[in-house]
Amino acid sequence: MKGIPVSAGIAIAKAVVINEKHIQVPQRNIVDVQAEIRRFTQGVGQAKLQIIAIQKAALEETDHDRAAIFGAHLLMLEDPEFLKQIESKMREEKVNAEYALQMTVDSYMTAFQGIEDPYLRERSADLKDVSDRMLRILLCEEKVSGLSIHEDSIVVAHDLSPSDTAQLDRKYVMGFITELGGPTSHTAIIARTLDIPAVVGLPGVSDHIQNGDQVIIDGESGEVLLNPAPPIINEYRDKQRSFIKMKQDLLQLKDAPVESKDGRKIQLAVNIGHLNDIKLGLENGAAGIGLFRSEFLFMEQKGLPSEDLQFEAYRKALALMDGKPVIIRTLDIGGDKKLDYLPISQELNPFLGYRALRLCLDRQDIFKTQLRAILRASMAGNLKVMFPMVSGLEELRKARQIANEVQQELIAEGIDLNSNIEWGIMIEIPSAAVISDILAPEVDFFSLGTNDLIQYTLAVDRTNEKVAALYEPYHPAVLRLIKMVAQNAHQAGKWVGICGEMASDIQLLPVLIGLGLDELSVGPSAVLKVKKAIRSLDFQRAQIIAKEALQFKTAAEVKHYLTDQSNISEKGEFR
Numbered sequence: 001m002k003g004i005p006v007s008a009g010i011a012i013a014k015a016v017v018i019n020e021k022h023i024q025v026p027q028r029n030i031v032d033v034q035a036e037i038r039r040f041t042q043g044v045g046q047a048k049l050q051i052i053a054i055q056k057a058a059l060e061e062t063d064h065d066r067a068a069i070f071g072a073h074l075l076m077l078e079d080p081e082f083l084k085q086i087e088s089k090m091r092e093e094k095v096n097a098e099y100a101l102q103m104t105v106d107s108y109m110t111a112f113q114g115i116e117d118p119y120l121r122e123r124s125a126d127l128k129d130v131s132d133r134m135l136r137i138l139l140c141e142e143k144v145s146g147l148s149i150h151e152d153s154i155v156v157a158h159d160l161s162p163s164d165t166a167q168l169d170r171k172y173v174m175g176f177i178t179e180l181g182g183p184t185s186h187t188a189i190i191a192r193t194l195d196i197p198a199v200v201g202l203p204g205v206s207d208h209i210q211n212g213d214q215v216i217i218d219g220e221s222g223e224v225l226l227n228p229a230p231p232i233i234n235e236y237r238d239k240q241r242s243f244i245k246m247k248q249d250l251l252q253l254k255d256a257p258v259e260s261k262d263g264r265k266i267q268l269a270v271n272i273g274h275l276n277d278i279k280l281g282l283e284n285g286a287a288g289i290g291l292f293r294s295e296f297l298f299m300e301q302k303g304l305p306s307e308d309l310q311f312e313a314y315r316k317a318l319a320l321m322d323g324k325p326v327i328i329r330t331l332d333i334g335g336d337k338k339l340d341y342l343p344i345s346q347e348l349n350p351f352l353g354y355r356a357l358r359l360c361l362d363r364q365d366i367f368k369t370q371l372r373a374i375l376r377a378s379m380a381g382n383l384k385v386m387f388p389m390v391s392g393l394e395e396l397r398k399a400r401q402i403a404n405e406v407q408q409e410l411i412a413e414g415i416d417l418n419s420n421i422e423w424g425i426m427i428e429i430p431s432a433a434v435i436s437d438i439l440a441p442e443v444d445f446f447s448l449g450t451n452d453l454i455q456y457t458l459a460v461d462r463t464n465e466k467v468a469a470l471y472e473p474y475h476p477a478v479l480r481l482i483k484m485v486a487q488n489a490h491q492a493g494k495w496v497g498i499c500g501e502m503a504s505d506i507q508l509l510p511v512l513i514g515l516g517l518d519e520l521s522v523g524p525s526a527v528l529k530v531k532k533a534i535r536s537l538d539f540q541r542a543q544i545i546a547k548e549a550l551q552f553k554t555a556a557e558v559k560h561y562l563t564d565q566s567n568i569s570e571k572g573e574f575r
Contacts, residue, residue, distance in 0.1 A: 001202055003177070005222040006188035008525070009197035010240035011175030012233060015213045016149055017206055018157040018164065023135050028096040037087055040097035043137045048077055050133065068276050069126065072300065076130045081302040081341075098138045105131040125181075129161035149173065154215045156206050160187045170194060175217040177224055179203050191219075192280065192525060199224055250528040254285035258531050260513065264539035267519035268531055269325070271499055275313060278320050280524035285531065288325035288382075290447065290521020291499040292317060294370065295333050303341045304366060310373035318381030325382045327447065327521075328374055329426065330399075331366065332356045332388040342366075356389035361398055371406040378418035386424040386447055391431045393438055400442070426499075428452035433481040440492035446485055447521070450500030454478050473502045474555040474562075479511060483550060486516045497521060506533045507562050513537060514546025 030036045051073050058067040076082060082104070089100040109124050149155070149172045157164070159180040174196060181187045181200030191198035197219030209215060209226060216225040216236050220243075225232065258268040269290030270281035281289070297305045297313055318326050333342070333355065360367035374385060387399045400423065410417055427433050428449035436446065450473065455461065457477055460470045472478070482498075489496040497519030502508055504526040512520065513534065522530050545565050552558045 001205060001208070001224040001226070003199040003202035003205070003222045003224065004182060005198075005219050006181070006200050007176075007191035007196060007198040008219045008243070009175075009195075009217075010219070010236055010243055011154055011197045011215075011217040012236055012240065013152045013154045013174040013215065015156050015177075015209045015211060015215045016153040017209055017211050018155060018160070019206065023132060023139070025098050025102045025135060025139075026096070027099045030090070030094050030096055033091055033094055036090055036097055040086065040090070040101075040138070043097065043134055044077055044083070046137050047130070047133050048074060051077070072126055073130050075300075076127065077134075079302050098135055101131060101134055101138070125159065125161060132161070154217060156209050156215070158206050160190070175219070176200070177202060177205055177209070177215070177217060179205055250532060253528055253531050253535070254283075256285075256531065256535065258287065258534055260534060260537045260539040260542070262539050264513065266513065266517075266534055267325075267497070268527060268534070269327075269497070269499075269519060269521040270524050270527055271521050272317075272524070275316060275320075277524050278317060281527065282320070284524060284527040286324075286524070286527050288327070289317065289321060290327055290497055290519060292326060292328040293332070294328055295331055298331060298333060301341075304369070307369050307373045307376075310370060311376045314374050314377035314383075315380045318377055318383060321381055323382055325384055327384040327386055327424070329386050329388050330357070330374075331360055331370055333359060357387050357395055357399060358389065361395065361402075364402060367402060368406055371403055372410065375403075375407060375410055375417055375421075376415060378421055379416050383418055384422040384424065384445070386426055386445075388426045388449070389429060389452075390425040390427075390439070391429045392435065393442070396425060396439060396442060427485050428456070430457050430481065433485050436485045436488040437491070440488050440494050443494065445494055446489050446496040447519075448482060448485060448496065448498040448500060448517075450478070450482075450498060450502045453481065453500070454502075457481060472555040473505065473508065474558040476550065476552060476555070476558065479515075479550055479558065482512070482517075483515050483546075490516060495519065504530055506530070507559075507566050509533050510537060510542040510545040510566060511549050511562070512546075513539060514542035514544070 051070050055067050055070040055074070058070065086097070086100045086104045089095065089103060090097060093100070095103075105127060108127055149169055152172055152174050154175045154177060155168070155173055156177045157179070159178050160176060173194065176187050176191050176196070176198040178187050178198075178200045179202055187198055187200055197217045199217055199219060199222050202224065205224070214227050214233070216223075216228055216233070218224075218236070218239075225236075228236075257265070259265045267287055267290075268285075269288040270277070270284075270286035271291040271293070272278055272281065272289055273293045274296050278289070292314075294310075294314075297310055301309075314328060317328075360370075374383070377383070385403070387396065390396050390399075403423070407417060422444035424443045424445035424447060425432065425439065426449040427436060427446050428451075430453070432439060433453065440446070454471060454473055454475070458470060458472065458475060460467050486496050495518040496516075498512060498517055499521040502512065503520040504522040506529070509530070520530060520534075545562070548565075549558050549561055552561060
């Protein structure tokens with residue numbers, strides 16, 4: 001069986017299968033609605049007490065990631081808009097609390113599933129966990145899921161909620177396998193926090209694996225082996241030992257400089273989709289945050305986040321990084337990333353529509369509130385700001401004008417601001433790449449958002465499986481655009497980085513470094529792997545490889561050439 005690998009490593013243990021009981025929610029007509037609302041309010045209070053107890057236990061174990069998850073659960077139960085919707089349904093339809101809760105949550109879940117961003121989409125698991133807790137309280141049901149584990153085990157489940165993992169005795173959990181989930185699901189986050197392998201996205205796996213079955217998880221390839229023969233087990237035990245040694249070797253590089261063998265220095269930063277990601281980035285030696293996806297603050301709320309709420313999140317990120325650079329991307333919402341509280345009219349092609357900076361320039365109230373929060377936080381650290389989805393000079397100038405107005409307003413209010421803020425843009429629309437020579441003098445830096453740049457350059461929807469094979473980072477057109485942007489930035493005396501998935505592709509590193517990119521920003525778990533590869537690379541040779549790679553006519557030719565030239569060892573180093 002093969003699923004989605006979300007946390008690297010090899011696990012070999014017996015399976016413990018968790019069969020979650022489905023909650024049956026009855027619909028009843030209610031005569032005394034006010035009494036039913038009181039019952040619901042009491043249930044909310046009881047749920048809060050349970051969550052506070054779990055959060056306290058997590059903090060006592062210094063498990064701040066788990067504590068933060070349950071902190072978010074508390075915020076959901078304290079959200080007045082969420083509670084108001086449930087109570088309104090009870091009043092208007094005269095239905096019982098459980099049914100009103102379920103209907104309200106279902107509407108939210110539908111909205112979550114329409115979001116492209118996997119991290120934000122998978123936050124629906126937190127909402128479901130809170131909802132299930134409330135339903136059990138209201139229905140007076142006990143949670144029965146078979147979470148008692150007393151020996152080394154691999155947990156197999158349809159899905160794992162934060163409440164599920166809170167009950168586990170973690171010293172016995174060797175790995176996770178779930179039917180649902182993705183790289184940013186709760187299971188994935190917890191697995192990486194616990195530093196154990198996990199494979200998700202395996203439909204029906206809990207029906208195929210029985211309690212006590214011997215199971216092997218390969219968290220690198222996504223392979224799951226059921227009741228393997230002894231020679232296979234021995235083979236994977238060898239892999240397990242090799243992986244542990246490799247991790248130990250990588251950790252030795254945490255504080256090592258990021259530079260090529262011949263002294264070319266590279267800024268190696270981390271992409272974060274939540275404050276929780278900062279801890280892992282720092283543990284792996286990230287030199288900064290190359291992409292702070294600010295939209296998570298908007299997606300986690302039931303209404304526009306206040307200036308103070310945003311300020312506190314930005315301030316905390318800057319403080320945690322302790323002087324290391326933090327690049328905050330302004331709100332990138334719209335397209336298929338919709339907010340229930342921010343209606344956007346139906347569009348025939350949302351990817352080419354009302355989104356990101358276009359929305360912010362139109363809704364300046366939202367934009368200015370965010371800019372105020374960002375700038376107020378600037379004294380807490382080394383702040384840089386970038387605008388997404390810039391297609392031309394007019395948009396850039398308008399955004400900078402609004403930012404300047406906000407700066408002047410804050411100064412007039414007597415608020416101290418950092419005077420050394422850098423302002424940049426993401427290069428993710430081909431038009432911006434083509435006129436990057438025009439844009440460069442008006443910014444401090446460029447950051448290549450290659451995920452969208454590839455999509456727009458090749459006219460390929462990367463989420464559409466029918467054309468996904470055409471989504472090709474090695475395409476000569478993509479590489480030529482990257483070269484153009486890097487050259488134009490440097491000619492204007494500006495630096496250029498990359499924050500797309502290409503940045504963590506080891507085989508592409510010689511091209512990216514050889515083209516002169518100054519910064520690479522990758523996922524938290526990829527930092528050390530990329531650092532090791534950079535330190536084994538010769539910059540002058542990378543320049544030659546990059547020049548040659550751009551001479552080829554097809555992606556296949558580029559890939560074949562890089563495979564031949566890169567000569568990457570099993571240790572992830574260039575020979």
